[in-house]
Amino acid sequence: MKKIDYLSTLFVGIDIASRNNVVSAIDFHQEYFIKMKSVPNAQGGAELLEDMIADVLARHHQFRYVIIGLESTGFYGVHIANYLSSSSKLAPFSTHVYCLNPKEVANYKKSFNNLDKTDAIDSFVIADFARVGRISIKPWRGSQYLALQRLTRHRLHITECIAREKTYLLNNVFLKFSEFAMLKNDEHPFSNKYGATAEAILTDFMTNEDLVNASTEELISFINRKSRGRITNPAETASLLQAAARNSYRLDKCLYEPLTVSISSSFNCISAFNKELKAIDAAILQAVKGLNPVEYQVINSIPGIGKVFSAGILAEIGSIRCFQNNNALAKYCGIVWKANDSGDFSAENTPMSKAGNRYLRYYIIEATNSVIRHCPEYKAFYDKKYAEVTTHQHKRALALTSRKFIRMLFGLLDKSQLYSLDKSR
Template sequence: MKKIDYLSTLFVGIDIGSRTNVVSAIDFHQEYFIKMKSIPNAQGGAELLEDMIADVLNRHRDFHYVIIGLESTGFYGVHIANYLSSCNKLAPFSTHVYCLNPKEVANYKASFNSLDKNDGIDSFVIADFARVGRINIQPWRGSQYLALQRLTRHRLHITECIAREKTYLLNNIFLKFSEFAMLKNEEHPFSNKYGATAEALLTEFMTNEDLVNSSTEELIEFISRKSRNRISNPAETASLIQAAARNSYILDKCLYEPLTVSISSSFNCISAFKKELKAIDVAILRTVKGLNPTEYLILNSIPGIGKVYSAAILAEIGSIKCFRNNNSLAKYCGIVWKENQSGNFKADNTPMSKAGNRYLRYYIIEATNSVIRNCPEYKAFYDKKYAEVTTHQHKRALALTSRKFLRMLFGLLDKSQLYSLDKSR
């Protein structure tokens, strides 16, 4: 990325609102060139803001660069950021648009001794935040990345909906069939608690008494039919189910039908979400074509990472050239740990920062989890970290392995190299 001379830069701060944006523009010496102007948060307002900034640049020839900062407040700033990053009048000035973390801006504002709280002051604080060089994130990357990002972030939204629905479903299953819900993985009769066979069992048998009173032959035939003969020992499965039904709480008759309807509805919701997930994956793979093909190919070369996770990581990172080193990439992800040290004291418990891009952090950790299953080196590293402690073993080991994965990922992308076992070592 081209180095910017701050002495010849116009710093623009925008306080975003649903209907109105407030704009301030200053130079390196904090002299105002636009002072707390209100403009509509609409297409006409964006064009007006472009003309205002362009007028300043044309009247003051000392400016060669423009840095525009705005707080990342939901989706209200998306249109203005996208417009200013690609508008024609500002293009000759190497315009960079940044969506800033509101928490960082608020902490910076607290460093001023006496500032009022209003939208005009906030726009100045944002401009000044950029002026002192506190921005350490990537600039806005444009419509192509935004298109891919909306798909990958929507995919995360759907996976969260599935997880939330499964949790709600499990609550209702416990109310209807308590022992079935409480059985651990190795004790459970089905490898998939939310599969088709489990769904049929929970929705087609109205009460636990119906299960207990069914003959063994009928239950074995039911399990074989619903599982399409994929369960190797249906007799043992039937025995486990009937034992669980006998040990479950007995409910009033009036509760069984409402619980069954709720359970059936949750299964339908999960099925619909999974169908949408497949459609989103197809759209992601279609959108990523032609978008930074070299880096996409490098990500795909890592065993286990997969095409969808590669696209999602690319959508959030953009170009690796935006990061100075793997530490800056880790900080952008939020996969860093805060040191707690004073004098001779050094805390053993150092929580993860999680102050970075939560979407990128999610996909990096999920990709790492997949790489662990496909790469012996990462599996060995994970096992080593897992054995070092007795609490939070999986979370700690996965987080540390994700940090190791980030170092490797940065190295491959920075050097434009495909993954190989020898190079990774």
């Protein structure tokens, strides 16, 4: 972005609300050109606001630039930010729209004495915040980023629904088939606890007694049919299932059918969510095409990340130029730790901040988890951190490895370099 002459700039502040927006416009000397006008937060209101700003620019020829600031208040400001940033009437004035952090604006407001808390005053404070050059973020990124971001954030919503449904399912499985639910991963007869064969065992056999009383040949045939022959030792699996059924708690017969219906319903929900997840992934890959191709290619070059995680990271970062260093990027996604020291005391447990962008944090951590499986250097670092403590081993090691991943990610994006083993080190 070229350097802006603030003496020739119109500063516009918009206080966003669900139904109405209040706008103020001032020049560098704090002279009002629009004084605390209220417009509807709707298409007609956006057009009216655009005309108000355009009228000021037409009548006062000293203005060559326009800076518009509004607080980032959820989704209420999305439409107006998108509308003004793409306005053809305001485009000749190098118009930049900024979605500001409400905390920064609130702290700036404290520098004024005896200001009331009203929407009208807040619109002036936002405009003055821009006037004094306090804005350090990049302008609104526009519709294409918003479209990709809607998809990548919906993907997180779907994965959270799947995780929640699996947890709920396991509660019912424990009630019906307690020993089956308590089997650890290395003891479990099925590699996928939520696969078709596990579903069949839990829903086709109404009670544990039905499973115990089934003949070995019948059960082996059932397992082969439901798994399509993918289980290498069906006889051992049948024996393990019957042993688990014998050792499980017995229930009143009236409970088995409701539990079986609930379990079947949860499996159906998980299947539907997984189907939607595939559709969302396909839509993400379509939306990311042509959007920041260099940075997307750089992220995608890191082993194990894949195209969907690359798109998720890119949708939340936008451009690496928004961040001064890797520390700023780590702080933005909340993968930082607050110091907890006093004198000679140094706390062993320092919780992660998690105060940043939770969507970016999700994609960074998921990408790191995948990179660990594909990069020996990251696997060794994870194992080292895992062995350092006896509690919260996986979470701690994964978080610390994610911080290491952020350093590498920032370095590659900042230099527009593709991943290579030597450069990563």
